Amino acid sequence: MRRAILSLLTAGAMLxxxxxxxxxxxxxSSNLVIVTVFVRGKDGKPKKGLKKEDFVVSENGKAQALSVxxxxxxxxxxxxPAAAASVAVETAEKPAEPQGRARFRDKRLMVLFFDWSSxxxxxxxxxKDAAEEYLxxxxxxxxxxxxxxxxxxxxxxxEFTSDKALLLELIKKFQTGQMSDLAAEGATGVxxxxxxxxxxxxxxxxxxxxxxxxxxxxxxxxxxxxMPEKKxxxxxxxxxxxxxxxxxxxxRATVNAAVRGNVSFYPIDVRGLQADPxxxxxxxxxxxxxxxxxxxxxxxxxRQASLDSQDTLFALASDTGGKALIDNNELVLGIKQxxxxxxxxYILGFYSPDEKKDGAFRRVDVKLTSEAQGRLQAKLDFRRGxxxxxxxxxxxxxxxxxxxxxxxxxGDPVTELRLxxxxxxxxxxxxxxxxxxxxxxxxxxxxxxKQGSAETTTFDFxxxxxxxxxxxxxxxxxxxxIQLRDEKAGQLASxxxxxxxxxxxxPGKYQIKMLVRENQTGKMGTFESKFQVPDLGGVKDGLRLSxxxxxxxxxxxxxxxxLADKKLKKQDKHPLVRDKEKxxxxxxxxxxxxxxxxxxxxxYDPTMVExxxxxxxxxxxxxxxxxxxxxxxxxxAVAALKEGRAGTAGLYLEVPLKDLKPGxxxxxLSVIDQAGQKFGFARAPLIVLAR
Numbered sequence: 001m002r003r004a005i006l007s008l009l010t011a012g013a014m015l016x017x018x019x020x021x022x023x024x025x026x027x028x029s030s031n032l033v034i035v036t037v038f039v040r041g042k043d044g045k046p047k048k049g050l051k052k053e054d055f056v057v058s059e060n061g062k063a064q065a066l067s068v069x070x071x072x073x074x075x076x077x078x079x080x081p082a083a084a085a086s087v088a089v090e091t092a093e094k095p096a097e098p099q100g101r102a103r104f105r106d107k108r109l110m111v112l113f114f115d116w117s118s119x120x121x122x123x124x125x126x127x128k129d130a131a132e133e134y135l136x137x138x139x140x141x142x143x144x145x146x147x148x149x150x151x152x153x154x155x156x157x158x159e160f161t162s163d164k165a166l167l168l169e170l171i172k173k174f175q176t177g178q179m180s181d182l183a184a185e186g187a188t189g190v191x192x193x194x195x196x197x198x199x200x201x202x203x204x205x206x207x208x209x210x211x212x213x214x215x216x217x218x219x220x221x222x223x224x225x226x227m228p229e230k231k232x233x234x235x236x237x238x239x240x241x242x243x244x245x246x247x248x249x250x251x252r253a254t255v256n257a258a259v260r261g262n263v264s265f266y267p268i269d270v271r272g273l274q275a276d277p278x279x280x281x282x283x284x285x286x287x288x289x290x291x292x293x294x295x296x297x298x299x300x301x302x303r304q305a306s307l308d309s310q311d312t313l314f315a316l317a318s319d320t321g322g323k324a325l326i327d328n329n330e331l332v333l334g335i336k337q338x339x340x341x342x343x344x345x346y347i348l349g350f351y352s353p354d355e356k357k358d359g360a361f362r363r364v365d366v367k368l369t370s371e372a373q374g375r376l377q378a379k380l381d382f383r384r385g386x387x388x389x390x391x392x393x394x395x396x397x398x399x400x401x402x403x404x405x406x407x408x409x410x411g412d413p414v415t416e417l418r419l420x421x422x423x424x425x426x427x428x429x430x431x432x433x434x435x436x437x438x439x440x441x442x443x444x445x446x447x448x449x450k451q452g453s454a455e456t457t458t459f460d461f462x463x464x465x466x467x468x469x470x471x472x473x474x475x476x477x478x479x480x481x482i483q484l485r486d487e488k489a490g491q492l493a494s495x496x497x498x499x500x501x502x503x504x505x506x507p508g509k510y511q512i513k514m515l516v517r518e519n520q521t522g523k524m525g526t527f528e529s530k531f532q533v534p535d536l537g538g539v540k541d542g543l544r545l546s547x548x549x550x551x552x553x554x555x556x557x558x559x560x561x562x563l564a565d566k567k568l569k570k571q572d573k574h575p576l577v578r579d580k581e582k583x584x585x586x587x588x589x590x591x592x593x594x595x596x597x598x599x600x601x602x603x604y605d606p607t608m609v610e611x612x613x614x615x616x617x618x619x620x621x622x623x624x625x626x627x628x629x630x631x632x633x634x635x636x637a638v639a640a641l642k643e644g645r646a647g648t649a650g651l652y653l654e655v656p657l658k659d660l661k662p663g664x665x666x667x668x669l670s671v672i673d674q675a676g677q678k679f680g681f682a683r684a685p686l687i688v689l690a691r
Contacts, residue, residue, distance in 0.1 A: 006459070006480045007498045007555055007584055031352040033059070034068065034228040036262050037366050038345045038381040046344040047378050048073065054372040057348055058365045068349025072229060073106045074342060075142040104229050107144045108342045109160060110335070111233040113220065114174070115213060116151040118238045123270040124176045127236040130268070130331035131171050135164050138336055147171070154216045156223075211250050213240055217265070217316070218254040218415070225261035228347050232322065232338035233258075235267040240312040249413035249513070249526040251312065255319040256413075259383050264322035264341070267313035268334035273327045321381075357389045360406075400519075404462045407524060408515050417516055417525030418442055422587040424547040425533045426575040427604050427648070428504065433533050436502040436576065437463070439514055440587040443495045447520045454483040463514040465503055473510060474503035498584050502574075507535035536604060543680035544604040548669050549576060550684055551583040551598040552591050573644065576600065578652065590687045591657055597621075597686075599653040599669055603638075606649050607676030614639050616674040619651045623686065624666045631660060662690040 035057070039047040052069040112131055119127060139145070144160040145167055158170050217235070224231050258265060310326055317324035323341070325334030348366065363385040368378065407414055420440040425433045439461070448455035458481045465474040478501065499516070509532045517524045536544040557580055576583040583598055591597060599621055606615040617638040623631035633655045642648045651671065665686040672679050 006482055007500070007582070031355065032067070032349055033352050033364070033386065034262070034347065034349045035364060035366060035382050036228070036230045036345050036347055038343065039368075039376070039378050040343075040381070041376060041378055047376050048344060050346065050368075050372065054369055055346070055348060056367045056369060057350055059350070059352055059354070060363050061365075062353075064350040064352070066348055066350055068228075068347060070105075070347040071344070072347065073344045074108045075140050104144065104160070104227060106142060107160075107162075107229070108140065108142050108339065109144050109146070109224075109227065109229055109231045110338060110342075111146045111148055111220070111224070111231060112335075113217075113233050113235045114147075114149045115216075115235065115237045116149055117213070118240065119236065119270060120238065121176055123238045124174070126272070126331060127268075127270045128171055128174060128176070130236070130270075130335065132168060133332045134335045135168050135171070138332065138339065139164060140339065143339070148220060149174075150213070150216045154219050213237075214250045214254045214312075215415075215418075218250075218257045221254065221257040221261045221263045224263050225257075228262065228349070230342055230345060231261070231263045232342055233263055233265050234335050234338060235265055235313075235316070236270055237267055237313065238271050239269060239310055248528040248530075250415055251315060253413045253415040253526075255316065256387070258320045260386055262383070264320045264338070265316040266322040266324070266334055266338045267317055268325045268331055269310060269313060269327070270331060272329040272331065352388075354388065358403075361385055361387050400460075400517075404460055404515060404517060407526070408462055408464065408513060413526040413528070414515070414524040415526060416523040417445060417518060419514070419516060419525040419527040420587045421512070421514060421527040421529055422585045423512060423529065423531045424549055424585065425505075425531075426546045426602055427536060427544075428645075431506055431535075431537065433505055433507065434502055434575065435465075435505050435531075435533060436500060436574070437512065437514070438585045438587055439499045439516065439527065441497045441499070441516065441525070443497060445523070446497065446518060448484065449520060456481060456483050458482075458519040459497075459499070460517040460519060461499055461501070461514065463501070463512065465505070465510050465512045468509050468511075473505060476501050476503075476514075498587075500584075505533050507533050507537075541678075543671055543673060543678050545671060545680050545682060546575075546602040546604070548599065548601040548682045548684065549583055549585050550589055550667065550686070551600070552586045552595050553584045554578075554581045554598055555584060556580060557582050575602065578650075588687075589685050590689060592689050593660070593662070594658050597655045597657055597667075599651075599655065601651045601669060601671070601682065602642075602645075603649040603651060603671060603673070605647045606673050607678070609675050615641065615649050617649050617651070617671065618674065619653060619669060619671045621653050621655050622668045622670065623655075623660065624668065625663065630665070631655070631657075657688060660688045662688050 037055070039050060041047055048071070050071075052066050055066065055069075057064045057066060114124075114127055114131075116124070135145070139162075141162070144162055145158075146156065146160045147158040147167065147170055149155050149157055158167065161167065217233070220233065224233075257263075310324075313324045313326065316322070321341075323334075323337045325331065325337065328334075352362070354362065364383065366380055366382050367373070368376065368380065372378075418441075422438045422440075423435060424438075425435045428434045441459075446457060448457050450456075458479060461476060461478040461480070463476045464472060467473050478499075480499070482497070509530065511528065511530050513526065513528045515524060515526050557577060574582070576585075578600075583600055601619075603615075603617055606617050608614060609616050615638060618635045619638070620635040621633040622629060633653055636651065636653050638649045638651060640649075642650045651669075653669075665688065666683055667686045668681050668683045670679070670681045
């Protein structure tokens, strides 16, 4: 069972310097491939004095001629100065920094990245102190430091410099607490800047904390790619929390961008060694409540939340060749780790003979000649390959189809289109569940082509659902042409497109991967997520509830702007269709002031009132902020089962949000089976924008 429909939603080149003495050769090619190689002996120290002739480089098994060869000789960490005042004297007397490519020769490139969006006030102080200690005591003569911040946007505060006084002055100017409110409110204000890929039209897509931070790190890695030298990004963070809709594709895209750009991440958990008492410390909002303090569930949840917030930090470090500093109060050690790792290395470059822009992975191998290896007994560290560029306009129909299939299987996800995805589940049989999947695409990134009286574009969708053993449990492949008349075409920039499809699955754990391609430009986006379909048959004492859909819009099914199958206009049996109107899941759970929130869920096998053989079910929605009740809907009573759906009671509520101020909330759907004397609830985040 699978349906596909597309609906319109309302708003809500590298330069390298030739070695001295050689005449530079200019080639009409953009296929320059740069590889940094660390050559270390058995003692772990770098091996110097190697020549270009000592290296053998190959691409996809074919030997390549080196066009770029450079050795970067880096000094160790600086000794502590006799007095801090000497910094100003040193800075005043030192010669002017060289310009151009010579500026980065024999320099260690360090980036101090302050993630204000995750740092509460106390952690901001600790991050600043660690940065100042490094600058005062540990910054080496070979260190060039860049300062970057991220709140609602990525901003380069200071380009690479060795001027300690300038860097210290900048760090001291950061006002503690200026970004604390932003972190608490979910960063609803998004500024537009050339330093960031975030735009106001994509605001709700940037509110998933994990994705927002990973996209910012990916943007930074791409900016640093222009310099072939090795770069270390010191990432000050208080953990990257999981939202439940974590996009694994974005994590891998960030890692791959860093690998291509010769960037290693060194995350520092600024919280240091944590020892909160059971139920939370005195500063915890609301404190611990209920019996969880005595059963141990509160403590386990508290510890698991801390571990979850560190998982992404570990992944960023290990997958890019960096190191994470976790549970350590000596934060400056995290910076010193990067210093120690970035020892002297070689920069090798060759022009790839493969001119194809097919986006394929090309394996790179670097070895020492047998004579050099026999002499040094050295170990080489380098990146093992790269993904070629792709040019969509030259693809034929076969190439386009193959690109989709290859992109779905690649370990390097494509994230040119920003996507958000939501998976729900509803019981349709004793052990079968219909799993609707909604994919949201920001309209601001979609180009349209004039065709007659309408503006059009075509989307290709391909996706797979696999179980925990990797077995394919479901697949989708759709091509949908959308047509927008003048009025709707003009509204597209401030709206979103939603594609929805579905699968029929048995209870179990699954992973879904969806890939979308827009066929005017060839831009693609990938989203991956894990989800679980529960076995409600095993629920004995509690309520058998479906997932809950939180929606900000309902639309006529006939008003869909694109269909995979024209016959799908009649989706009468779809759980989200009611009176020929379809609920469009919010996906991002972002609403605007004055909107009405539509809530839908299903209750299975409710207890029937014996005298009338009907259910007696009621439901209500409550909204909380800082654990305080701020909104409560009127209860809705359900006294009949859904027609054509045995043992199913539909719960539909409308909740006006006009009285909610901008900010982050928690919503709760409470359901009472009065005849069976049972109670159940489901919670979800809610964000109200300032505009």
